[in-house]
Amino acid sequence: MARPLVAIVGRPNTGKSTLFNRLVGERRAIVEDLPGTTRDRIYAEASWGGVTFDVVDTGGLLSEQEIERASAAEIAQATQEQAELAIEQADVIVFMVDGQAGVTAGDHEVADLIRRAKRPVLLAVNKAEARNIQDAAVEFYELGLGDPYPISALHGTGVGDLLDAIIAHLPETTEAEREEVPSIAIVGRPNVGKSALLNALLGQSRQIVSSIPGTTRDAVDTEITWAGNRVVLVDTAGIRRPGRIERGIEKYSVLRSTRAVERADVAVLVIDATEPFTAQDQAIAGAIAEAKKGIIVAVNKWDLVEKDHRTMKEFTEKAREAFHFISYAPIVFISALTGQRVNQVMELALAIFAERQRRIPTGELNRVIRDAVYRHPPPTKPNKWLKIYYVTQADVNPPTFVFFVNAPQNVHFSYKRYLENTLRKHYGFTGTPIVMRFRARRGDE
Ligand SMILES: Nc1nc2c(ncn2[C@@H]2O[C@H](COP(=O)(O)OP(=O)(O)OP(=O)(O)O)[C@@H](O)[C@H]2O)c(=O)[nH]1
Ligand SMILES: Nc1nc2c(ncn2[C@@H]2O[C@H](COP(=O)(O)OP(=O)(O)OP(=O)(O)O)[C@@H](O)[C@H]2O)c(=O)[nH]1
Known part of the structure; x- marks a missing residue:
């Protein structure tokens, strides 16, 4: 505790x-x-x-x-x-x-x-x-x-x-401790199989603990026990309601997803394996990343796909390309209908939640970053030079790191990416964005 x-x-x-x-x-x-x-x-x-x-x-x-x-x-x-x-x-x-x-x-x-x-x-x-x-x-x-x-x-x-x-x-x-019960949102375009996935999950969970009235009028969350873990499924009412609004339905689904995502720790983005990726899929993924939430890409209706030994690999490559801005997201191929790998979605969601709760001790964190800076130093040009004094993990869920530097404006995005890759190489943080803030403070030289 x-x-x-x-x-x-x-x-x-x-x-x-x-x-x-x-x-x-x-x-x-x-x-x-x-x-x-x-x-x-x-x-x-x-x-x-x-x-x-x-x-x-x-x-x-x-x-x-x-x-x-x-x-x-x-x-x-x-x-x-x-x-x-x-x-x-x-x-x-x-x-x-x-x-x-x-x-x-x-x-x-x-x-x-x-x-x-x-x-x-x-x-x-x-x-x-x-x-x-x-x-x-x-x-x-x-x-x-x-x-x-x-x-x-x-x-x-x-x-x-x-x-x-x-x-x-x-x-x-x-x-x-308040952050301990993970909440998970199932989101995606219409007809991709969100209700089917929800039903598969509810069917497989040992017991349904309760329905929790949500913050918005028609949003109802459901708490379940999954392999001994309490889990909240966000906006289950919204998923179950057949939301047939023919015109503007795509836009509506993004809006609905966004609201659910805001209240969740991890979002399961369901996409349809039988259709090409759409801008809508990407928009929802973008909103999840923007909200700094954990994400799993669940490629559903895998049972309908004709496959040989290359299919999954090829599909993964295409998905990686389409969702390049969430390269940290695991991709899982499921069938909500047959139940194939539906368990894995839940296991991944819990694992991602745990990754989001991880705290790196400050001393260790500074050693890792100092070592990375040593191996690949930031620019030293006049007016562009960057010095990192120290770093601390300010928060979890999402993991948030504050870097104290001489000049935050001199942190080039490629160097930021290098630091992020360093953190991921050492600590994983699978499935979750990492927040990195740079703050100015005077140095000692
Ligand atoms: N073959 C197959 N069909 C599926 C699978 N998952 C869902 N479906 C079918 O796809 C259709 C849409 O599924 P839903 O679960 O209603 O999709 P949804 O995303 O909740 O749809 P909206 O309520 O419109 O947002 C239904 O006819 C499902 O039976 C799957 O894994 N395999
Ligand atoms: N008279 C008096 N002096 C105190 C008291 N508490 C601390 N001091 C003195 O105030 C000075 C500053 O105390 P610190 O505890 O170092 O202050 P600090 O806020 O930690 O300072 P920084 O580490 O610089 O942020 C020292 O000389 C202390 O001895 C008190 O209750 N009464």
Whole structure:
């Protein structure tokens, strides 16, 4: 079970590391040792009142020398980047401000960012060991983050109350766990065999657990148990309804697919083996890729195809060409009618879901990327040169990587593809797009 994650964010020098050390105490020993130590985020385990959680100190995106040289705007920028990373991952955010310094403009900006994240936020007003500062903590109400917690990370005052509040705000299920039940959408042009596939799947699943009313009026999802796994099939009502709208039916099916895909983790794109690939098939595939969802291409009605030993290979090549923009998608040849390889569709969907949940430890990730950069360095021309400082996996489902670089505009698409291929070579990520973001940060030279 994934432990809930608590992130400490705030401007440099507010005392984040001091609080972190106090929270994790002896456990500091298991801190993940990351390259470029001064600016890496540090994770460790903490517990209070029998509840265990992970803490991340997002501090130190800038080194001490960098802070000395940095302008207020640069510091604000770095602090916001930390906050964004924290928001993407954390279950509870501790926003730390300096009680002795009072409210700063930068505090307001970060507060705005955090408030929008709709996560529990605790406002810790640090360095409040003196009585007058505890009183002054009320001025921090203006940040709009609720009651301030005056603390002294250095002396421990108030930290118990803050911990009580952290525990009280930890969710029953963590961000990571909420994503655990895979949802799968079956999509495709009219008449390709979506209902037939759905029925084959429902027929083979051990038991139908429930029908879940969806978000749109006529969308109903069905939860089934498949080989011991809970799986949600998205918009089963939409598939079953014979959607005979003669005019504009193709367009309608793309629209319907798009809506289902948005609510799914993995989409099964059904195409008809007896017909040539159409622009419509490609449009739906494009929408799935655009939505950053996992995808399987299921070539249906395979029972109707006259075949010899070359047929599947030739068909695969043609499909690869037609769907070149989703080269990571597995292609499977099925017959919804006879049930041939229908199981495999489900196995693949679950495997792709698992790939989407994978987290690569930061240290390892940086070693892999550093090695790839060494073997095939990015351009060094003046005005075009690119330096990758470090990379972190900011999210799962879809796997999302943030690269901190000198100049994001200098990341050529071919170099981005090289980095993506490197990630896929090491980690697979079969069937799922990978999101890669490039952010600017100042280097150390
Ligand atoms: N008076 C007082 N000083 C504190 C307290 N907590 C931290 N400090 C001091 O504030 C300074 C900054 O503390 P850090 O914990 O390094 O701050 P930080 O937010 O992690 O800083 P970065 O790593 O640069 O982001 C240090 O000199 C601490 O000793 C406190 O409760 N009271
Ligand atoms: N031979 C064969 N026929 C199939 C197969 N799958 C579906 N069909 C037939 O193809 C036709 C269309 O199948 P449906 O399942 O209704 O297709 P759909 O994609 O749900 O169609 P819409 O509701 O129009 O979107 C039906 O006559 C099915 O019996 C298959 O694997 N083999």
